[in-house]
Amino acid sequence: MELQVALDVVDLPSALTLANQVAEFVDILELGTPLVKSVGIGAVSAVKAAHPDKLVFVDLKTADAGELEAGLAFEAGADLVTVMGAADDDTVRGAVAAGRKYGKSVVADMITVTEGRVARIREVAKLGVSFVEIHAGLDEQARPGYTIATLLEDGRQAGVPFSIAGGVKIDTIGSVREAGAKVAVAGGAIYNATDPAAAAKELKKHATA
Structure with a gap:
Protein backbone atom coordinates (compact mmCIF):
# COMPACT_ATOMS: atom_id res chain seq x y z
CA MET A 1 0.00 0.00 0.00
CA GLU A 2 1.26 3.45 -0.90
CA LEU A 3 1.33 6.38 1.50
CA GLN A 4 0.04 9.78 0.43
CA VAL A 5 0.58 12.95 2.45
CA ALA A 6 -1.96 15.74 2.22
CA LEU A 7 -0.14 19.08 2.19
CA ASP A 8 -3.11 20.80 3.82
CA VAL A 9 -1.51 24.22 4.22
CA VAL A 10 -2.40 27.47 2.46
CA ASP A 11 0.94 28.93 1.38
CA LEU A 12 3.63 27.58 -0.92
CA PRO A 13 6.64 27.95 1.43
CA SER A 14 4.87 25.86 4.07
CA ALA A 15 3.91 23.27 1.47
CA LEU A 16 7.46 22.99 0.19
CA THR A 17 8.86 22.79 3.71
CA LEU A 18 6.49 19.98 4.65
CA ALA A 19 7.14 18.16 1.36
CA ASN A 20 10.89 18.39 1.94
CA GLN A 21 10.50 16.97 5.44
CA VAL A 22 8.47 13.92 4.47
CA ALA A 23 9.21 13.14 0.81
CA GLU A 24 11.67 10.40 1.69
CA PHE A 25 8.94 8.43 3.45
CA VAL A 26 5.88 8.94 1.21
CA ASP A 27 4.94 7.89 -2.30
CA ILE A 28 2.50 10.66 -3.21
CA LEU A 29 2.52 14.38 -2.43
CA GLU A 30 -0.98 15.83 -2.37
CA LEU A 31 -1.71 19.52 -2.87
CA GLY A 32 -4.83 20.10 -0.80
CA THR A 33 -7.75 22.07 -2.20
CA PRO A 34 -7.15 25.12 0.05
CA LEU A 35 -3.51 25.30 -1.13
CA VAL A 36 -4.50 25.31 -4.80
CA LYS A 37 -7.21 27.93 -4.16
CA SER A 38 -4.83 30.12 -2.17
CA VAL A 39 -1.70 29.88 -4.32
CA GLY A 40 -3.05 28.90 -7.72
CA ILE A 41 -2.13 26.20 -10.21
CA GLY A 42 1.50 27.35 -10.12
CA ALA A 43 1.84 25.51 -6.81
CA VAL A 44 1.62 22.26 -8.76
CA SER A 45 4.61 23.14 -10.91
CA ALA A 46 6.60 24.24 -7.87
CA VAL A 47 6.04 21.02 -5.93
CA LYS A 48 6.70 18.84 -8.97
CA ALA A 49 9.92 20.73 -9.73
CA ALA A 50 11.09 20.26 -6.15
CA HIS A 51 10.22 16.53 -6.12
CA PRO A 52 10.22 15.21 -9.71
CA ASP A 53 10.56 11.63 -8.47
CA LYS A 54 7.30 11.75 -6.52
CA LEU A 55 3.75 11.45 -7.76
CA VAL A 56 1.99 14.80 -7.37
CA PHE A 57 -1.70 14.54 -6.56
CA VAL A 58 -3.80 17.68 -7.05
CA ASP A 59 -7.05 17.70 -5.10
CA LEU A 60 -9.11 19.96 -7.35
CA LYS A 61 -12.45 18.41 -6.32
CA THR A 62 -13.71 19.31 -9.77
CA ALA A 63 -17.51 19.50 -9.95
CA LEU A 72 -4.91 22.71 -16.36
CA ALA A 73 -3.49 20.59 -13.55
CA PHE A 74 -1.87 18.06 -15.88
CA GLU A 75 -0.28 20.88 -17.89
CA ALA A 76 1.20 22.18 -14.64
CA GLY A 77 2.77 18.82 -13.80
CA ALA A 78 0.15 16.89 -11.88
CA ASP A 79 0.26 13.09 -12.01
CA LEU A 80 -3.15 12.58 -10.44
CA VAL A 81 -6.17 14.90 -10.23
CA THR A 82 -9.47 14.52 -8.38
CA VAL A 83 -12.95 14.91 -9.77
CA MET A 84 -15.97 14.78 -7.49
CA GLY A 85 -17.61 11.38 -7.44
CA ALA A 86 -20.91 13.18 -6.95
CA ALA A 87 -20.43 15.18 -10.16
CA ASP A 88 -22.26 14.53 -13.39
CA ASP A 89 -21.01 11.47 -15.25
CA ASP A 90 -19.95 13.64 -18.18
CA THR A 91 -17.78 15.72 -15.84
CA VAL A 92 -16.02 12.56 -14.72
CA ARG A 93 -15.66 11.40 -18.33
CA GLY A 94 -14.19 14.77 -19.28
CA ALA A 95 -11.54 14.58 -16.57
CA VAL A 96 -10.73 11.02 -17.65
CA ALA A 97 -10.36 12.23 -21.25
CA ALA A 98 -7.81 14.79 -20.10
CA GLY A 99 -5.97 12.09 -18.19
CA ARG A 100 -5.74 9.96 -21.31
CA LYS A 101 -4.49 12.91 -23.34
CA TYR A 102 -1.63 13.56 -20.92
CA GLY A 103 -1.01 9.96 -19.90
CA LYS A 104 -1.98 10.74 -16.31
CA SER A 105 -4.55 9.52 -13.78
CA VAL A 106 -7.89 10.72 -12.46
CA VAL A 107 -9.27 9.84 -9.03
CA ALA A 108 -12.95 10.09 -8.11
CA ASP A 109 -13.27 11.73 -4.68
CA MET A 110 -16.32 10.41 -2.85
CA ILE A 111 -16.46 13.24 -0.29
CA THR A 112 -20.11 14.31 0.37
CA VAL A 113 -21.41 10.96 -0.94
CA THR A 114 -22.80 9.11 2.07
CA GLU A 115 -26.09 7.59 0.91
CA GLY A 116 -25.64 4.87 -1.66
CA ARG A 117 -21.88 5.32 -1.61
CA VAL A 118 -20.98 1.75 -2.59
CA ALA A 119 -23.26 1.90 -5.61
CA ARG A 120 -21.83 5.24 -6.73
CA ILE A 121 -18.26 4.01 -6.25
CA ARG A 122 -19.00 1.16 -8.63
CA GLU A 123 -20.62 3.53 -11.13
CA VAL A 124 -17.72 6.00 -11.29
CA ALA A 125 -15.19 3.17 -11.44
CA LYS A 126 -16.76 2.21 -14.76
CA LEU A 127 -16.20 5.74 -16.13
CA GLY A 128 -12.46 5.22 -16.43
CA VAL A 129 -10.99 6.68 -13.23
CA SER A 130 -7.80 5.04 -11.99
CA PHE A 131 -9.23 4.53 -8.53
CA VAL A 132 -11.78 5.92 -6.10
CA GLU A 133 -10.94 7.88 -2.96
CA ILE A 134 -13.33 7.03 -0.15
CA HIS A 135 -13.04 10.28 1.73
CA ALA A 136 -14.52 11.73 4.88
CA GLY A 137 -13.80 15.46 5.07
CA LEU A 138 -12.70 17.36 8.14
CA ASP A 139 -16.23 18.50 8.94
CA GLU A 140 -17.55 14.95 8.78
CA GLN A 141 -14.69 13.65 10.91
CA ALA A 142 -15.50 16.26 13.59
CA ARG A 143 -19.02 14.92 14.11
CA PRO A 144 -19.69 12.74 17.16
CA GLY A 145 -19.54 9.05 16.38
CA TYR A 146 -17.42 9.32 13.25
CA THR A 147 -15.38 6.20 12.53
CA ILE A 148 -13.06 5.27 9.69
CA ALA A 149 -14.52 1.76 9.84
CA THR A 150 -17.44 2.88 7.65
CA LEU A 151 -15.06 3.93 4.89
CA LEU A 152 -13.17 0.67 5.11
CA GLU A 153 -16.34 -1.42 4.90
CA ASP A 154 -17.50 0.50 1.83
CA GLY A 155 -14.13 -0.15 0.21
CA ARG A 156 -14.40 -3.86 0.90
CA GLN A 157 -17.92 -4.03 -0.50
CA ALA A 158 -17.26 -1.95 -3.61
CA GLY A 159 -14.72 -4.37 -5.04
CA VAL A 160 -12.82 -1.74 -7.06
CA PRO A 161 -9.41 -0.08 -6.50
CA PHE A 162 -9.71 2.52 -3.73
CA SER A 163 -7.84 4.81 -1.38
CA ILE A 164 -8.89 5.94 2.09
CA ALA A 165 -8.79 9.52 3.39
CA GLY A 166 -10.25 10.57 6.70
CA GLY A 167 -8.68 9.58 9.97
CA VAL A 168 -5.64 7.65 8.74
CA LYS A 169 -3.16 7.56 11.61
CA ILE A 170 -0.82 5.16 13.30
CA ASP A 171 -3.55 3.16 15.04
CA THR A 172 -5.78 2.86 11.95
CA ILE A 173 -3.38 2.47 9.03
CA GLY A 174 -3.05 -1.27 9.60
CA ALA A 199 5.47 10.48 11.76
CA ALA A 200 5.63 9.81 8.01
CA LYS A 201 8.35 7.21 8.47
CA GLU A 202 6.32 5.34 11.08
CA LEU A 203 3.16 5.43 8.95
CA LYS A 204 5.07 4.15 5.92
CA LYS A 205 6.42 1.27 7.98
CA HIS A 206 2.87 0.23 8.89
CA ALA A 207 1.62 0.80 5.34
CA THR A 208 4.02 -1.76 3.97
CA ALA A 209 4.15 -4.21 6.89
Whole structure:
Protein backbone atom coordinates (compact mmCIF):
# COMPACT_ATOMS: atom_id res chain seq x y z
CA MET A 1 0.00 0.00 0.00
CA GLU A 2 1.26 3.45 -0.90
CA LEU A 3 1.33 6.38 1.50
CA GLN A 4 0.04 9.78 0.43
CA VAL A 5 0.58 12.95 2.45
CA ALA A 6 -1.96 15.74 2.22
CA LEU A 7 -0.14 19.08 2.19
CA ASP A 8 -3.11 20.80 3.82
CA VAL A 9 -1.51 24.22 4.22
CA VAL A 10 -2.40 27.47 2.46
CA ASP A 11 0.94 28.93 1.38
CA LEU A 12 3.63 27.58 -0.92
CA PRO A 13 6.64 27.95 1.43
CA SER A 14 4.87 25.86 4.07
CA ALA A 15 3.91 23.27 1.47
CA LEU A 16 7.46 22.99 0.19
CA THR A 17 8.86 22.79 3.71
CA LEU A 18 6.49 19.98 4.65
CA ALA A 19 7.14 18.16 1.36
CA ASN A 20 10.89 18.39 1.94
CA GLN A 21 10.50 16.97 5.44
CA VAL A 22 8.47 13.92 4.47
CA ALA A 23 9.21 13.14 0.81
CA GLU A 24 11.67 10.40 1.69
CA PHE A 25 8.94 8.43 3.45
CA VAL A 26 5.88 8.94 1.21
CA ASP A 27 4.94 7.89 -2.30
CA ILE A 28 2.50 10.66 -3.21
CA LEU A 29 2.52 14.38 -2.43
CA GLU A 30 -0.98 15.83 -2.37
CA LEU A 31 -1.71 19.52 -2.87
CA GLY A 32 -4.83 20.10 -0.80
CA THR A 33 -7.75 22.07 -2.20
CA PRO A 34 -7.15 25.12 0.05
CA LEU A 35 -3.51 25.30 -1.13
CA VAL A 36 -4.50 25.31 -4.80
CA LYS A 37 -7.21 27.93 -4.16
CA SER A 38 -4.83 30.12 -2.17
CA VAL A 39 -1.70 29.88 -4.32
CA GLY A 40 -3.05 28.90 -7.72
CA ILE A 41 -2.13 26.20 -10.21
CA GLY A 42 1.50 27.35 -10.12
CA ALA A 43 1.84 25.51 -6.81
CA VAL A 44 1.62 22.26 -8.76
CA SER A 45 4.61 23.14 -10.91
CA ALA A 46 6.60 24.24 -7.87
CA VAL A 47 6.04 21.02 -5.93
CA LYS A 48 6.70 18.84 -8.97
CA ALA A 49 9.92 20.73 -9.73
CA ALA A 50 11.09 20.26 -6.15
CA HIS A 51 10.22 16.53 -6.12
CA PRO A 52 10.22 15.21 -9.71
CA ASP A 53 10.56 11.63 -8.47
CA LYS A 54 7.30 11.75 -6.52
CA LEU A 55 3.75 11.45 -7.76
CA VAL A 56 1.99 14.80 -7.37
CA PHE A 57 -1.70 14.54 -6.56
CA VAL A 58 -3.80 17.68 -7.05
CA ASP A 59 -7.05 17.70 -5.10
CA LEU A 60 -9.11 19.96 -7.35
CA LYS A 61 -12.45 18.41 -6.32
CA THR A 62 -13.71 19.31 -9.77
CA ALA A 63 -17.51 19.50 -9.95
CA ASP A 64 -17.89 20.79 -13.53
CA ALA A 65 -15.80 21.31 -16.68
CA GLY A 66 -13.87 18.15 -15.91
CA GLU A 67 -11.70 18.07 -19.02
CA LEU A 68 -10.75 21.75 -18.74
CA GLU A 69 -9.85 21.72 -15.05
CA ALA A 70 -8.00 18.42 -15.14
CA GLY A 71 -6.10 19.59 -18.19
CA LEU A 72 -4.91 22.71 -16.36
CA ALA A 73 -3.49 20.59 -13.55
CA PHE A 74 -1.87 18.06 -15.88
CA GLU A 75 -0.28 20.88 -17.89
CA ALA A 76 1.20 22.18 -14.64
CA GLY A 77 2.77 18.82 -13.80
CA ALA A 78 0.15 16.89 -11.88
CA ASP A 79 0.26 13.09 -12.01
CA LEU A 80 -3.15 12.58 -10.44
CA VAL A 81 -6.17 14.90 -10.23
CA THR A 82 -9.47 14.52 -8.38
CA VAL A 83 -12.95 14.91 -9.77
CA MET A 84 -15.97 14.78 -7.49
CA GLY A 85 -17.61 11.38 -7.44
CA ALA A 86 -20.91 13.18 -6.95
CA ALA A 87 -20.43 15.18 -10.16
CA ASP A 88 -22.26 14.53 -13.39
CA ASP A 89 -21.01 11.47 -15.25
CA ASP A 90 -19.95 13.64 -18.18
CA THR A 91 -17.78 15.72 -15.84
CA VAL A 92 -16.02 12.56 -14.72
CA ARG A 93 -15.66 11.40 -18.33
CA GLY A 94 -14.19 14.77 -19.28
CA ALA A 95 -11.54 14.58 -16.57
CA VAL A 96 -10.73 11.02 -17.65
CA ALA A 97 -10.36 12.23 -21.25
CA ALA A 98 -7.81 14.79 -20.10
CA GLY A 99 -5.97 12.09 -18.19
CA ARG A 100 -5.74 9.96 -21.31
CA LYS A 101 -4.49 12.91 -23.34
CA TYR A 102 -1.63 13.56 -20.92
CA GLY A 103 -1.01 9.96 -19.90
CA LYS A 104 -1.98 10.74 -16.31
CA SER A 105 -4.55 9.52 -13.78
CA VAL A 106 -7.89 10.72 -12.46
CA VAL A 107 -9.27 9.84 -9.03
CA ALA A 108 -12.95 10.09 -8.11
CA ASP A 109 -13.27 11.73 -4.68
CA MET A 110 -16.32 10.41 -2.85
CA ILE A 111 -16.46 13.24 -0.29
CA THR A 112 -20.11 14.31 0.37
CA VAL A 113 -21.41 10.96 -0.94
CA THR A 114 -22.80 9.11 2.07
CA GLU A 115 -26.09 7.59 0.91
CA GLY A 116 -25.64 4.87 -1.66
CA ARG A 117 -21.88 5.32 -1.61
CA VAL A 118 -20.98 1.75 -2.59
CA ALA A 119 -23.26 1.90 -5.61
CA ARG A 120 -21.83 5.24 -6.73
CA ILE A 121 -18.26 4.01 -6.25
CA ARG A 122 -19.00 1.16 -8.63
CA GLU A 123 -20.62 3.53 -11.13
CA VAL A 124 -17.72 6.00 -11.29
CA ALA A 125 -15.19 3.17 -11.44
CA LYS A 126 -16.76 2.21 -14.76
CA LEU A 127 -16.20 5.74 -16.13
CA GLY A 128 -12.46 5.22 -16.43
CA VAL A 129 -10.99 6.68 -13.23
CA SER A 130 -7.80 5.04 -11.99
CA PHE A 131 -9.23 4.53 -8.53
CA VAL A 132 -11.78 5.92 -6.10
CA GLU A 133 -10.94 7.88 -2.96
CA ILE A 134 -13.33 7.03 -0.15
CA HIS A 135 -13.04 10.28 1.73
CA ALA A 136 -14.52 11.73 4.88
CA GLY A 137 -13.80 15.46 5.07
CA LEU A 138 -12.70 17.36 8.14
CA ASP A 139 -16.23 18.50 8.94
CA GLU A 140 -17.55 14.95 8.78
CA GLN A 141 -14.69 13.65 10.91
CA ALA A 142 -15.50 16.26 13.59
CA ARG A 143 -19.02 14.92 14.11
CA PRO A 144 -19.69 12.74 17.16
CA GLY A 145 -19.54 9.05 16.38
CA TYR A 146 -17.42 9.32 13.25
CA THR A 147 -15.38 6.20 12.53
CA ILE A 148 -13.06 5.27 9.69
CA ALA A 149 -14.52 1.76 9.84
CA THR A 150 -17.44 2.88 7.65
CA LEU A 151 -15.06 3.93 4.89
CA LEU A 152 -13.17 0.67 5.11
CA GLU A 153 -16.34 -1.42 4.90
CA ASP A 154 -17.50 0.50 1.83
CA GLY A 155 -14.13 -0.15 0.21
CA ARG A 156 -14.40 -3.86 0.90
CA GLN A 157 -17.92 -4.03 -0.50
CA ALA A 158 -17.26 -1.95 -3.61
CA GLY A 159 -14.72 -4.37 -5.04
CA VAL A 160 -12.82 -1.74 -7.06
CA PRO A 161 -9.41 -0.08 -6.50
CA PHE A 162 -9.71 2.52 -3.73
CA SER A 163 -7.84 4.81 -1.38
CA ILE A 164 -8.89 5.94 2.09
CA ALA A 165 -8.79 9.52 3.39
CA GLY A 166 -10.25 10.57 6.70
CA GLY A 167 -8.68 9.58 9.97
CA VAL A 168 -5.64 7.65 8.74
CA LYS A 169 -3.16 7.56 11.61
CA ILE A 170 -0.82 5.16 13.30
CA ASP A 171 -3.55 3.16 15.04
CA THR A 172 -5.78 2.86 11.95
CA ILE A 173 -3.38 2.47 9.03
CA GLY A 174 -3.05 -1.27 9.60
CA SER A 175 -6.81 -1.64 9.18
CA VAL A 176 -6.66 0.45 6.00
CA ARG A 177 -4.04 -1.89 4.58
CA GLU A 178 -5.97 -4.99 5.61
CA ALA A 179 -9.14 -3.65 3.95
CA GLY A 180 -7.31 -3.72 0.62
CA ALA A 181 -6.74 -0.01 -0.02
CA LYS A 182 -4.11 0.79 -2.62
CA VAL A 183 -3.34 4.17 -1.01
CA ALA A 184 -3.64 5.52 2.54
CA VAL A 185 -3.96 9.30 2.70
CA ALA A 186 -2.61 10.90 5.88
CA GLY A 187 -3.02 14.57 6.68
CA GLY A 188 -3.12 15.76 10.26
CA ALA A 189 -1.29 12.66 11.50
CA ILE A 190 1.75 14.01 9.65
CA TYR A 191 1.46 17.79 9.42
CA ASN A 192 0.30 18.20 13.03
CA ALA A 193 3.07 15.98 14.39
CA THR A 194 5.95 17.47 16.35
CA ASP A 195 8.26 15.71 13.90
CA PRO A 196 6.46 15.25 10.55
CA ALA A 197 9.32 13.21 9.08
CA ALA A 198 9.26 10.73 11.96
CA ALA A 199 5.47 10.48 11.76
CA ALA A 200 5.63 9.81 8.01
CA LYS A 201 8.35 7.21 8.47
CA GLU A 202 6.32 5.34 11.08
CA LEU A 203 3.16 5.43 8.95
CA LYS A 204 5.07 4.15 5.92
CA LYS A 205 6.42 1.27 7.98
CA HIS A 206 2.87 0.23 8.89
CA ALA A 207 1.62 0.80 5.34
CA THR A 208 4.02 -1.76 3.97
CA ALA A 209 4.15 -4.21 6.89
